[in-house]
Amino acid sequence: MTLSEEARERLADVVELQPTKNAELQDRWEMESGSEVHQYLENELGDYYYRDDNSLIRATPEAAELVDVEPGVEDDPDADGGPSRIRVPRLHARIVEVLAAPDEESESVVSVLHKLREEFDVDADAEDVRSGLQSLRRKGVVEVEYRTVPTFRLAVDREDLEVSVSDSD
Known part of the structure; x- marks a missing residue:
């Protein structure tokens, strides 16, 4: 799947903001509604994102490699609790x-x-x-x-x- 420049930039936002939700992307992308965000994700980035068990939007590992952006959260396997x-x-x-x-x-x-x-x-x-x-x-x-x-x-x-x-x- 070949992505437009806009789609690559928006995929970078997903990678950076993950875990995120429609409203956060709606603000970032200056869209009118969460439905518009959902449609964009499905139509343009369907192969590069998924929803976790809490329905939060996350990028696939391939997405992070494709856009060369550091994920918004990195966990330290040696740390107790939250991200490092x-x-x-x-x-x-x-x-x-x-x-x-x-x-x-x-x-x-x-x-x-x-x-x-x-x-x-x-x-x-x-x-x-x-x-x-x-x-x-x-x-x-x-x-x-x-x-x-x-x-x-x-x-x-x-x-x-x-x-x-x-x-x-």
Whole structure:
């Protein structure tokens, strides 16, 4: 299957963002709906992606080789728990920097937003932070605790995680 330049770029996004979901790709690709993303995946990238047991979108090993992009998540077989390396947008990297550690009390989206604004003067809204936390959760870096509102903390120690910022913020 020969891919167009646009399809190669979008496949690189799938590799980089995996595990991901339609909404995240919809934002990245500036599409109107999750259905449009699904149709694109099926029609253009059907041989290069699959959905895991949690219905998250992942690239095949062949896809990663084809586009020569590092996967968004790399697991260390010797490490306990989550991934050892992630590649994420700048906002997500900053969330990792300010979010409560695994042994600390989890915190709300608003708490994380305030920390981001204080520490980095970030111009984000609560939905951006919520989306970032959920993306990091899917990557196994963040865990959620349900109290009155969902609260979050890192699932891995900061020093055991290498975070690189992807080119596309």
